[in-house]
Amino acid sequence: MAQKAIREYDAKSILAKHWNKYFPDFTYAYETVMVQNGSELNEVAKTASWLNEKTLVAKPDMLFGKRGMNDLVLFRDAKPGDVSLAKAASWIDEKSTGDQSVYFSFDENDKPSGEPSVDKLTNFIVEPFTPHEQSEEYYVSATCVGDNDVIYMSAEGGIAIEQNWDAKVIEVAFPITATEDEIAEKIRANVPKDVAEKNKAQFAEFCIGFFKAYRELNFAYLEINPFVMQGSKIELLDMVAKLDDTAGFMMVEEWGDVEYPTAFGMEAKSPEVEAVEEADAKTGASLKLTLLKPEARIWTMVAGGGASVVYADTIADMAGIDDLANYGEYSGGPTTGETKFYAETLLDLMTREKDPQGRGKVMIIGGAIANFTDVAKTFTGIIQAFDVYAEKMKAVDLKIYVRRGGPNYEKGLKDIKEAADRLGLYIEVYGPETHVTDIVRMALEK
């Protein structure tokens, strides 16, 4: 549950869907498609005639910026603005084949700095090439800073905006309780002076609609850099957006079928992680799992958002992060069945391979003193998972360290100890008299 980045294509689609509500005095052609390869583009072109009629621009739509600097924006074949459908399709096929290196940072001479991220390009956005003057390009964005919403406006768009931020960009902040009238008035009063006098009123109206869309559609971040304004005609050349996904339940209709992709260079979510996410979405409790290094030897199954972090901190301090396989937590009173599923997922992952260095594996079943989660009930789920995985656990020489307190913890600790003994598993069990993270030290000393 947090702010989640969405694709440029989805951001444009959301604005287009509500265009007349927020921008009644402007038009936007919404000529944009997202494809994964050239043949898909050719297929789409059978219904979207503009793909055949106009020259095109194509670029990856995978949450990263600086695509121009990475030479990943196709807008010229022989000369700028001459890209045909066939050229776009072949370029997409070329770029989506094999790994691509992408640099996220550049030095002052536009030379790449740092290590590139390497991954496959899978999603491309294709749009008409829009001939326009530099003076018709503008910048607008909005986000939340501290307790306020802030709109950023500039008469100059494009990638140079970051270098000239202080000189060119006007910031206007609004408290969450600001009314529409107050917002409109303040935006009108703060139009950047570089916007031509004749365009000032129109620019302000567009920004007012933009900011209203940002607020009402529950964007966490929204940027158009640049947009082209030619009279009442608007082109959205490039967009970046994040949604507050906690608002998802109210925005089902407004957002439509929006996707939260994994960032370029990040490994795709494993099926196990996806399964946990799916289970998390269905329960009032909380189930979280991130795989950090699945071949590592220390696995954590910790209850509580705070306690899980403390365990991760302590393992990093004492063993280093190379030994830490996962981060995750379960909390909010999950049912026995949910806990069993979560434990099985972890046990399955941790018993797949032996430690390459021949050491035994470690499972930390940790947690603070629970407020309301019934410890015996959740431990029943863990015990049921032990029953299924006992042999595999022994095969990787798994040692289990338990520390937990809270409602019914005495029974929970007794049950899990008995179960491990019955199954012939190595286990050490501690209650609230032992410091919460002390089992990490104990495990590492063995």
Place this chain on the structure above:
Amino acid sequence: MEQLYTKDTQAIFWNNNKTAIQRMLDYDYTIQRKTPSVAAIVAPTSGNKFDKFFFGPDEVMIPLFKTTAEAKAAQPQADVLLNFASFRTAYDVTMEALEIGGFSSMMITAEGIPERLARGMNQTAREKNVTIIGPATVGAITPGAFKVANIGGTITNIVQSKLHRAGSCGLVTRSGGLFNELSNIISINADGIAEGVAIGGDRFVGSVFIDNMLRMEKNPTVKYMILLGEVGGTEEYKVIEAIKSGAITKPVIAWCIGTIAKYYDSGVQFGHAGASANGEMETADYKNNAMREAGIHVPNSFNELPGMIKSVFEGMNLAEIPEPEMSTVPAVRRSKEFICTISDDRGEECTYAGFPISSVATPATGKGIGDVISLLWFKKQYPKWATDFIETVLKTVADHGPAVSGAHNAKVTARAGKSVVESLVTGLLTIGPRFGGAIDGAAEHFKYADDNGLTPKEFLGHMKKEGIPIPGIGHRIKSLKNPDLRVTGLMNFAAENFPSTPLLDYARTVEALTTSKKENLILNVDGTIGILMVDMWRALGYSEDEINEFIASGTLNAFFIVGRSIGFIGHVLDEKRLAMPMYRHPMDDILYDVPEAEEI
């Protein structure tokens, strides 16, 4: 407000979360609070009026309401809202309560309220000077005074962690689980906490560390503070500023968890939604260093926090806190099957609503049957004019001859050789909408018309549209010229003794209209009784809602049942005395019309 809660603080609990509420009451009993800390429960979908909870070995009833507004109106002293609504409705519940007003703090447990809504809610509360704890929190506690819902866990853990009485530490954390853990650590290494708040794990929470710490700075019970922060956000810097400016002078011990986050890129979300560093300043290491530089006691790791607490605490040389007396919650408690709120036979002498029978029974007590009814039916001591009126009603309705259906039934049953009780019951069973029901109906409909300001003409139109003859209007033979003397008697009594008779006055204007149409459409005895009962209750100070409830629950009918039982028993005894034979209805008094059944 130096202290978040006191020993008198009471809460309205939104959502009937029975386990959490019971934990609060167990805590109340343990620390020997006089009143339960939950004064009312808002349960929008429940049809019940109260729920039972244990208060020590005994049970108490906590009233249930459909809305926050009703709960607040009934329990205005309850100035804490414990909002246990889901993330879908928690915002609406909070905003409504802020609108109603009269709350000093609100705790919101839901995780994942849309950020924009959470921000609006927090800002509105701030403007109204209401302290918000949460969202996404387990709450707060002022040990020895008031505990929110589940914070502190079980009662065993609470006593173990010394959360049953005020210690010296002011504790603020983000995490609820670690709050509990810290309480335990503080009880082992120091003398417990004076007040503690888990501010909540969402990115936008209402009161932040600094808000709570500035309050604790003013609270003389708090001698030092512990802050457990997290990676992400800049709230810790506000605390640093307050220390630099001298707004906080008490010693502070602090640690930010999430030092691991620096090893991974921002794609890994550690802990709570609020725990994600945007920039170096928001990392745990950076914050820990900044706090250390500002003179805050910051250990080298979470593992060293207990030792740090011990050394700071011991360095302060505080006086030892005396352990207060505690009550022990019984391990085994059994819920009661029945509840009685009107009489009690457990003492020396049985009481009616607190009055021994002997104090109301004999003539020397000056009490009559009207007084007994007021005690047992209404749990109130009605004034003499009201008890006299009740007795007048009972006497007036005692009998109306052998021909009415109830008396007839009773007589027929008695002649079949059945007992007094059997015969009486057959008579009583006829009482309902058609027999005796006009009292209820008159009260209900005339009150409706009066409440809604209908003119007599509009009222008649309304009843016509409903297709109901006006209950309480009309007599077989009596008219204005030939009045029913029972009615005259009741009206004269009311005129002389009631403080006022607004509904009767209204009914007389209706009667003026109906009798102008037909002479015998007078206000009859049933109507007069029903209407005057409403006037009696109004004069006694009952709210319109309470009166409507009396009508709906059949209280008016009850007067008729009691009164007419006297007559029915008279008829039954009469039959017994006369030893009349079994009754068979004469066949020539029956119209027989029995065609042969058709085949279908």
